[in-house]
Amino acid sequence: MAALLLPASIMLLAGCGSGAWFTRRSAGPAGGLAEVSRQEPALSGQGRLLASVVERSSGTTLLLQEQPSGRVVNLRHFQRHQPHSSPSLSWNGRYVAALVQQGSQRVPLIEDRLSGSLHRLTLPADHTPLRLSLSPEAGRLAVQVVQNGQSRVRLFDLAGLLEPDRPGGIAIQGGGPGVPP
Amino acid sequence: MRVPLHAMATVTLLALTQLLGSCMGPMPRPIGPLNSRLEALGANREPSLSGRWLALISGRGGREQVMLLDLVNQQAQFLSGLNRADAQPLSVSIDAAGEKIALVRQLEGRTELVLYRRSLQSLQPIAMVPDGVPKAVQLQADGRQLAVQVSRNGIWQVDLVQIP
Numbered sequence: 620m621a622a623l624l625l626p627a628s629i630m631l632l633a634g635c636g637s638g639a640w641f642t643r644r645s646a647g648p649a650g651g652l653a654e655v656s657r658q659e660p661a662l663s664g665q666g667r668l669l670a671s672v673v674e675r676s677s678g679t680t681l682l683l684q685e686q687p688s689g690r691v692v693n694l695r696h697f698q699r700h701q702p703h704s705s706p707s708l709s710w711n712g713r714y715v716a717a718l719v720q721q722g723s724q725r726v727p728l729i730e731d732r733l734s735g736s737l738h739r740l741t742l743p744a745d746h747t748p749l750r751l752s753l754s755p756e757a758g759r760l761a762v763q764v765v766q767n768g769q770s771r772v773r774l775f776d777l778a779g780l781l782e783p784d785r786p787g788g789i790a791i792q793g794g795g796p797g798v799p800p
Numbered sequence: 801m802r803v804p805l806h807a808m809a810t811v812t813l814l815a816l817t818q819l820l821g822s823c824m825g826p827m828p829r830p831i832g833p834l835n836s837r838l839e840a841l842g843a844n845r846e847p848s849l850s851g852r853w854l855a856l857i858s859g860r861g862g863r864e865q866v867m868l869l870d871l872v873n874q875q876a877q878f879l880s881g882l883n884r885a886d887a888q889p890l891s892v893s894i895d896a897a898g899e900k901i902a903l904v905r906q907l908e909g910r911t912e913l914v915l916y917r918r919s920l921q922s923l924q925p926i927a928m929v930p931d932g933v934p935k936a937v938q939l940q941a942d943g944r945q946l947a948v949q950v951s952r953n954g955i956w957q958v959d960l961v962q963i964p
Contacts, residue, residue, distance in 0.1 A: 640964055641962060642961070643929055643960065644959070656957075657949075657956055660958040662938060662960075664896070665941075665942055665944075666940045666960075710941060749845070750846065755851070761849045761854060761856075763844075763847055769843050770844065774838070774854070774871075775828035775830055776831050
């Protein structure tokens with residue numbers, strides 16, 4: 620009896636230890652494309668919005684979706700300048716930050732979905748940005764850059780540029796001014 | 801006195817740049833003291849900002865480890881039990897409370913996702929179900945859910961994992 624109980628106990632504990640209590644689900648179809656490759660996920664502060672990048676004929680493109688419905692939210696300023704990478708969202712998803720390609724340069728952009736405005740971060744010519752992280756309240760932006768072959772993280776103050784997007788703020792429906800919801 | 805053409809062009813360009821700058825309104829400003837602090841850490845990557853916290857992967861002496869910086873007092877926080885000499889961190893993310901850190905790392909030939917709770921100094925593996933190889937993770941700011949990029953059968957997928 621003990622010989623039977625011991626392996627069962629070990630299996631149960633192993634299951635708990637590897638996260639058996641976690642509830643999981645797939646983020647679902649990427650805008651109607653079931654088997655599309657989806658990368659670099661970023662959730663808004665309370666998980667109502669999911670940003671990721673997906674392969675499209677126009678190149679790697681930022682996709683913003685409501686959760687859990689999967690409804691695609693159109694963005695005003697991220698229709699072009701592919702490939703897009705490293706999306707990041709504020710608490711209520713008012714701000715969407717990502718890297719885009721403009722000419723020969725990778726450029727960090729922040730779209731304000733409430734006002735429809737676009738903010739571009741100008742970096743020194745010898746800084747190539749690789750990753751972004753927007754703080755949830757939109758007060759700071761961290762940019763991973765490569766400079767002289769070395770990877771560095773640089774912090775930027777957005778206070779005075781962006782209004783804070785605090786927890787409990789109003790969620791924005793649709794893609795903001797000029798964009799069909 | 802004749803002014804050389806290229807000098808005039810330079811002055812005009814600078815004036816236009818200033819004019820454009822003023823039209824574009826306030827610009828993001830580098831945070832000097834914090835950037836100096838980061839510079840002193842050496843090479844670093846995979847930043848994750850949330851609340852007063854910055855988590856990142858920092859290299860020291862050829863070895864990389866997860867580092868947590870309190871942006872208010874600019875102090876690095878001790879992460880007991882998170883970093884291992886034989887593990888290679890790949891992706892890191894922190895919640896706004898600074899309590900939970902999600903980490904993708906390579907350890908003993910496997911790539912795994914783990915959740916670290918600072919108050920408990922506990923490390924909990926999160927299995928990929930169905931089986932898959934995690935690559936990148938992001939915790940939502942309230943710490944209740946994470947999104948993880950997983951490779952399954954050659955396709956990148958995104959799983960959402962609720963955290964109790």
